[in-house]
Amino acid sequence: MSAAQVLLAAGAVLALAVAVFAGWRDARRRRRAEVDAVGWIDWTTVQMAALIALAVLGLLAAKG
Template sequence: MATWLWSASGGLAALAVVAGLGERRRRRRHDPDSVGWVDWPTVQMLSLIALAVTLGLAFKV
């Protein structure tokens, strides 16, 4: 079970990085009226919360 938790933690960390890059790209766009369909800060925050939970469980096991 610990291997699954560590793998999930790695995936969630990667998702948080991708969400951060997506938010950076959104803020630097040339056309401010162009809207996206992904709320990157929410995705990043939820992935960081889930990352903290899975890391806590992985260290406990």
């Protein structure tokens, strides 16, 4: 594995971590007790962007 592949794989792992974190935060947002207490981050969009980054980085790392 080249250094570039390792760097791309590390980026993919980081994107996976962000996607999991965003999914957890979105689930908490949906179950909030106070409906009017909305946040300022759209966690669904963050999760989708992280999943797209994961797919791109993962494919580039696997392609070599």
